[in-house]
Amino acid sequence: DFSYILLSSTGKKHDPSVPEPIRLLKFAQSLKMIDEHNQRYSKGLETYKVDLNEMSDWTEEEKERLHGYYPNLTAKVEGNMSKIIGKKLSNSVPNSIDYRKKIAALPVKNQITLGAVEMYVALKTKKPPVALSVQDVMDCSGMEKCNGRGGNEPAVFHWVAEHGVKTDKSYPYKEADSISCPRTTSGRLNYRLAGAMYLPFDDEEVLRKVLAFYGPVSVSLHASSSSFRAYRSGNWGPTWGEKGYGRIRAGVFMCANDNYLKIAFINNLTLILHQTTISAGRTLKEEKNFYRLLTNLMKAFFILHLASFLLLTYANPLNELDHDELSGKIHTLYQQHYSKYKTYLKKMGKKHDPSVPEPIRLLKFAQSLKMIDEHNQRYSKGLETYEVDLNEMSDWTEEEKGRLHGYYPDLTAKVEGNLTKIIRGNTSIPASRDYTKEIAALPVRRQGRCGSCFIFSALGALEMHVALRTKKAPIQLSVQDVMDCSGVSKCKGIGGNGPAVFRWIAKNGVKKEKDYPYKENDSSCPKKKTGREKYGLVDAVYLPPNKEGILKRVLALYGPVSVSLYSSSPSFVAYRSVAVGYGVENNTEYFIIRNSWGPTWGQKGYGRIRAGVFMCGIGRFSNVPIFK
Structure with a gap:
């Protein structure tokens, strides 16, 4: 049903950046919300219906990227619109106006920014509107990137007025950041755009005047309801609303804030939705x-x-x-x-x-x-x-901490594999083992604000295994090489898992850290592939989940293990780490872990997790590299 209903109807394919079980969960949650909302609609408790659309299987992080609006409080208010704003509404003003009926319709885009410019140009030239390039502004204006925190339209208008903008046909939207802005600026036109200004704040009458006497207006909408994103009757592509359009009730200040001071940006829970049709500004008194x-x-x-x-x-x-x-x-x-x-x-x-x-x-x-x-x-x-x-x-910030949690298990990976003899055997194990005392210590690294913990964890385990096998000092391997070239995940991606890293290295090898150092950011994969080694790696396996006894046996008889940890406490954070040993103190058993948060965390980057009580979910998703 999932594949047929959503993927077929929207023309989507499964996006490998998010595991299918997560997509399916989000889809099921959308179905539940839609059913409950439409039941209320049938009872007269809601004023609109909702349905599936392109966002019905999106994660919350992906949805948050829609809310990229921050007002520019230095922009002019009213400006040379004062004459229009000061007009009295009279009988000559039509009861309704719809610019879609005056201008040949452009296809509704995913994430419109320049829609107001396109419609004004069409009105003034009396020609069909030309779709303008959002990607050109995103890549070249220096205002904000695809995965950034957002911006505001006056900044866009001013940039276009100064530099011009390409057409969408010549520089199409990619829904991602480009590596750089193209050097050639040919093909840009500013369409006689001179600037931008805000309308006075919280005044629907002014908004109506400007729509009647001037033209379309770029607006912000505030909606914390998940049903708004599923609105059927818009702007996130033609599957949202009525072919990408929607109607907001007037006269009640719907989907808006009564004061910018009261914008509840609490952990990004309040959603500032950017649309193209109506807008808001600030009165001069409030500005002062x-x-x-x-x-x-x-x-x-x-x-x-x-x-x-x-x-x-x-x-x-x-x-x-x-x-x-x-x-x-x-x-x-x-x-x-x-x-x-x-x-x-x-x-x-x-x-x-x-x-x-x-x-x-x-x-x-x-x-x-x-x-x-x-x-x-x-x-x-x-x-x-x-x-x-x-x-x-x-x-x-919470957003930055959230990037540390870059782990999604690979549910197709082998369990046990050729470790069965160790896992199922009856060989006795020592009371404690600490690989940091057996292997010359490498500096504890810091992943910074990247969702790369699973790569650090996998390479940390691999480095120690290679040192144990070769009986040489460990070599620090390049996280950046895996991040840039494997396709597993990017710095600002949603994460990945150790087995995917191990398998990629088994096939392609990996460079040394000194040859390709960590940048705490995404970059393009170098064409030169020399300097990579596989170190005899052939595969990876998961240990049976939720079995601390097995985790201890593998640590004792095989080597360090890449483990997942989870805690809802702010004094600890969920992430992927390396178990490098175990022991006992004051009759309390513990596991020794090494993280990728730098030496200021824990005991110079190491910590102890109490064993025997499944603390922080240790052992839930554990994996190790397999060698020839």
């Missing part, structure tokens, strides 16, 4: 109030992020805060934690990362301090079994 507040901080461009900080930190809603109180709370954050944060950055050898505004980094740091203090107080009372401390991730 905003700037008065932010001038105190000299952080005028952090406004949305500062709103996020307040919603995350304080219980009282923003509509109960006046500007002075808002400013005071932000100042308190800086006064209490800024000097500590600077000391932390120096100790970790870090510099401020401009991809995230400093107030957000400071907020995350303050939250980490609070969590650490509360956890260690419980530890001192015997309520926790381990201590926690600051590390390189203490000022990371």
Whole structure:
């Protein structure tokens, strides 16, 4: 049913970047939501129906990429639209207007950005509209990338006014970032575009005037309901809504926010949806109030992020805060934690990362301090079994931490394989074994903000196995080579699994780290394939799941194991690691793990997981490399 209903009707093929079981789960969840929503519709409790569309099997991460809108608070409000905005609505204004009936329709695109420009050009030239290139703006404007956090239309309009834009035919949309902007700029036209401006904020009457007297408007929509994305009756391609179009009820400010200060960017749970038909701006008075507040901080461009900080930190809603109180709370954050944060950055050898505004980094740091203090107080009372401390991730956002969790099991991989004798045998094993004492230690590496933990885990296990087999010092292998060339997953992908890495190396070999170092980012695969070695690797196998006894036997009799760990606690994070030994202390058994979060985590990058209680799901998905 899954293949027939969704893949056939939408013309989709299975996307290998997400395992089919995950796609199927998301599809089933969509079916349930659609059934429940349409039952409410039949009872008159909903005003619209929903149905399957291209997004019905998308993950939440993929859906989040649709919400790429951040207003430009420096853009003009009204500008030379004042005469139109000041007009009184009269009987001469039609009760309805639909520009689709005035302009030959273009096919609805997935993710429209330039739709307003296309429609205006068609209106002024009285010619069929020309589809303009979203990819040209994405690759060449420097504003934002496909997997970035978003931007705003005035920036797009201003860039097109200055540089022009290619047609979609000459530079088509790829739904991905290109390696670089093409050097040739020929074929760009600016269509006499001069700039852009916002309409006054929260005024549907003004919006109606501009639609009536000027033309189509680019707008933001706010919708936290999953049914909105499944709306049948739009913009995410022609399978959404009525062939890609939808109707939003007027007069009730539907799918909008009553104030930008109240935008709930809490962990990206609130969705800011970008459409092309209607828009919102800010009144001049509100603009001045905003700037008065932010001038105190000299952080005028952090406004949305500062709103996020307040919603995350304080219980009282923003509509109960006046500007002075808002400013005071932000100042308190800086006064209490800024000097500590600077000391932390120096100790970790870090510099401020401009991809995230400093107030957000400071907020995350303050939250980490609070969590650490509360956890260690419980530890001192015997309520926790381990201590926690600051590390390189203490000022990371949830999105950045989420990139650490890059593991999806390969459900088709062999279980046991030629390890059956070890797994099923009765050979006695020692009470403890620690491979870090048997093999010259390699530096613990840090994966940074990449979903590459499964590659680090696989290569970490492989490096130690090769050292054990050759009785030589371990050689650090290139994670970047696997990431760039294997097709398993990219830095900003959704992850992968160890067996896929082992099999790729068995077939292609892998370069050394010193020859192809880690960049913490995606790059293209070099044409030169020399310098790769296979190290006798032929395959990989999973250990039987959820069997800690088997994990211990394989560690004792075979070697290090690539393992998955999971914890919902903020003091620990789900990820893929390497089990490098086991032991016992004070009658408590434990496994020794090595992670890829750098030496500031745990005991110089290593940690101990309590054995015998299936802690953190250790042993659930464990695999090892197999050699000739």
